[in-house]
Amino acid sequence: xxxxxxxxxxxxxxxxxxxxxxxxxxxxxxxxxxxxxxxxxxxxxxxxxxxxxxxxxxxxxxxxxxxxxxxxxxxxxxxxxxxxxxxxxxxxxxxxxxxxxxxxxxxxxxxxxxxxxxxxxxxxxxxxxxxxxxxxxxxxxxxxxxxxxxxxxxxxxxxxxxxxxxxxxxxxxxxxxxxxxxxxxxxxxxxxxxxxxxxxxxxxxxxxxxxxxxxxxxxxxxxxxxxxxxxxxxxxxxxxxxxxxxxxxxxxxxxxxxxxx
Amino acid sequence: xxxxxxxxxxxxxxxxxxxxxxxxxxxxxxxxxxxxxxxxxxxxxxxxxxxxxxxxxxxxxxxxxxxxxxxxxxxxxxxxxxxxxxxxxxxxxxxxxxxxxxxxxxxxxxxxxxxxxxxxxxxxxxxxxxxxxxxxxxxxxxxxxxxxxxxxxxxxxxxxxxxxxxxxxxxxxxxxxxxxxxxxxxxxxxxxxxxxxxxxxxxxxxxxxxxxxxxxxxxxxxxxxxxxxxxxxxxxxxxxxxxxxxxxxxxxxxxxxxxxxxxxxxxxxxxxxxxxxxxxxxxxxxxxxxxxxxxxxxxxxxxxxxxxxxxxxxxxxxxxxxxxx
Numbered sequence: 001x002x003x004x005x006x007x008x009x010x011x012x013x014x015x016x017x018x019x020x021x022x023x024x025x026x027x028x029x030x031x032x033x034x035x036x037x038x039x040x041x042x043x044x045x046x047x048x049x050x051x052x053x054x055x056x057x058x059x060x061x062x063x064x065x066x067x068x069x070x071x072x073x074x075x076x077x078x079x080x081x082x083x084x085x086x087x088x089x090x091x092x093x094x095x096x097x098x099x100x101x102x103x104x105x106x107x108x109x110x111x112x113x114x115x116x117x118x119x120x121x122x123x124x125x126x127x128x129x130x131x132x133x134x135x136x137x138x139x140x141x142x143x144x145x146x147x148x149x150x151x152x153x154x155x156x157x158x159x160x161x162x163x164x165x166x167x168x169x170x171x172x173x174x175x176x177x178x179x180x181x182x183x184x185x186x187x188x189x190x191x192x193x194x195x196x197x198x199x200x201x202x203x204x205x206x207x208x209x210x211x212x213x214x215x216x217x218x219x220x221x222x223x224x225x226x227x228x229x230x231x232x233x234x235x236x237x238x239x240x241x242x243x244x245x246x247x248x249x250x251x252x253x254x255x256x257x258x259x260x261x
Numbered sequence: 262x263x264x265x266x267x268x269x270x271x272x273x274x275x276x277x278x279x280x281x282x283x284x285x286x287x288x289x290x291x292x293x294x295x296x297x298x299x300x301x302x303x304x305x306x307x308x309x310x311x312x313x314x315x316x317x318x319x320x321x322x323x324x325x326x327x328x329x330x331x332x333x334x335x336x337x338x339x340x341x342x343x344x345x346x347x348x349x350x351x352x353x354x355x356x357x358x359x360x361x362x363x364x365x366x367x368x369x370x371x372x373x374x375x376x377x378x379x380x381x382x383x384x385x386x387x388x389x390x391x392x393x394x395x396x397x398x399x400x401x402x403x404x405x406x407x408x409x410x411x412x413x414x415x416x417x418x419x420x421x422x423x424x425x426x427x428x429x430x431x432x433x434x435x436x437x438x439x440x441x442x443x444x445x446x447x448x449x450x451x452x453x454x455x456x457x458x459x460x461x462x463x464x465x466x467x468x469x470x471x472x473x474x475x476x477x478x479x480x481x482x483x484x485x486x487x488x489x490x491x492x493x494x495x496x497x498x499x500x501x502x503x504x505x506x507x508x509x510x511x512x513x514x515x516x517x518x519x520x521x522x523x524x525x526x527x528x529x530x531x532x533x534x535x536x537x538x539x540x541x542x543x544x545x546x547x548x549x550x551x552x553x554x555x556x557x558x559x560x561x562x563x564x565x566x567x568x569x570x571x572x573x574x575x576x577x578x579x580x581x582x583x584x585x586x
Contacts, residue, residue, distance in 0.1 A: 130432040240449040252578035
């Protein structure tokens with residue numbers, strides 16, 4: 001087949017099957033520009049455009065919460081029975097139990113889809129992601145060092161990255177069990193193992209795919225995927241969301257609301 | 262988790278000393294015989310002896326400030342004005358203030374009285390306190406700031422139109438593309454930064470500060486009207502001369518300046534035992550392959566106990582100063 005026809009066919013197929021196709025395969029016909037080091041250039045300010053922050057699964061609307069389609073492959077997160085019960089309990093007690101209400105670092109991958117912009121910065125031996133949300137920062141090392149020896153209970157884990165074609169693949173371990181996956185009570189244990197894949201699909205889009213593995217909580221590894229959108233505003237910049245400062249300022253003189261009594 | 266913090270500390274000096282709240286950082290470190298630690302006066306005198314330095318340039322033709330940088334050195338931010346030995350956590354130290362030459366912050370009379378009131382209400386057991394618990398140092402709550410309280414410059418990465426500063430706690434992205442500031446209505450802990458290149462210097466104009474952070478732990482403050490100007494200039498291949506100018510006629514009688522050196526990570530800093538600069542690495546090559554990695558620095562995640570104590574002791578939340586009009 002003529003290569004041009006093949007490319008066209010692939011493009012038509014991708015357009016036809018849309019996100020479903022994109023989620024099923026990480027390859028893309030798009031060839032991204034390169035950095036000086038010769039790697040795909042993913043730099044810039046990105047953001048999700050979905051409702052995963054509220055609930056990773058399909059959900060209806062309620063006060064202040066938009067309805068949304070899930071981002072989990074296959075629809076439902078494969079919880080072990082005890083964990084499913086715990087998830088429901090988390091959801092009911094969300095107002096006080098969700099670590100987000102304590103302004104902690106939100107964990108990975110939750111930090112990606114909090115709904116705030118983040119900036120990717122590439123250097124030779126690491127890729128750094130600067131998040132507007134709580135000023136979080138992740139250094140994704142590609143310096144040849146393996147994960148350090150654990151156990152370590154980090155909020156954002158330890159990230160080691162590599163390139164597979166045009167895809168940035170990030171292996172993340174060494175988590176605390178004190179973070180959740182969304183506001184609906186979806187959670188994990190300290191045995192969480194995350195693999196993130198960032199694949200450019202056009203000049204202003206990336207496909208973000210995540211494999212979640214946690215033998216203490218789930219019956220099998222599962223996947224979520226969502227597009228990342230490059231912010232188009234010419235004057236886009238990361239601003240400040242210093243959650244803890246705002247929480248203290250808002251509640252310090254209101255004993256009924258103060259969460260640290 | 263602790264292991265990580267210390268591994269990183271050995272690599273990048275005492276950068277975190279200004280981020281980690283005092284109670285976490287530990288007590289009982291200083292001897293009454295500690296020599297006075299150097300700051301602006303010693304640095305200015307040392308700088309005057311250096312030959313003129315022309316920094317290398319990035320591919321964009323601007324001065325290359327890239328690398329990982331330590332903090333101001335000394336004992337941290339207990340009092341940015343000149344002081345003698347106070348207690349085991351506060352050794353004698355020169356003023357951070359390079360201008361005016363007397364090293365004092367040129368407060369207006371109203372602002373000086375307010376600063377003294379805050380200082381007398383710290384309840385740290387220091388001389389001159391009233392015993393009242395007024396405000397605790399904002400750093401007790403892990404808030405971010407600029408300059409001596411900025412958490413350090415950290416690693417600088419330069420890209421066309423932007424200078425990026427990264428530490429394990431915070432990041433700052435300073436546009437150098439000439440864009441205007443955000444509206445002054447948009448206040449934040451670290452303000453709106455706009456950079457430009459001036460000869461060999463990076464000059465950053467900061468506006469929109471919320472005025473709720475201090476310069477140190479004893480209540481030296483700015484306000485939401487304060488404009489700050491940072492000037493970063495390579496003094497030699499391994500040192501940035503960090504200058505911070507404050508302008509605010511509502512609380513200061515005149516503009517004033519802080520200066521201190523930021524040393525390239527691994528090339529030394531202040532020797533606290535002699536009170537002089539030790540411009541050499543004490544560890545030639547750290548055998549730990551992770552020594553140069555910046556590992557997670559949690560602050561808000563462990564701050565609940567600090568908050569609980571300060572709240573239950575009756576300290577108020579510092580909402581900034583309101584100078585008389």
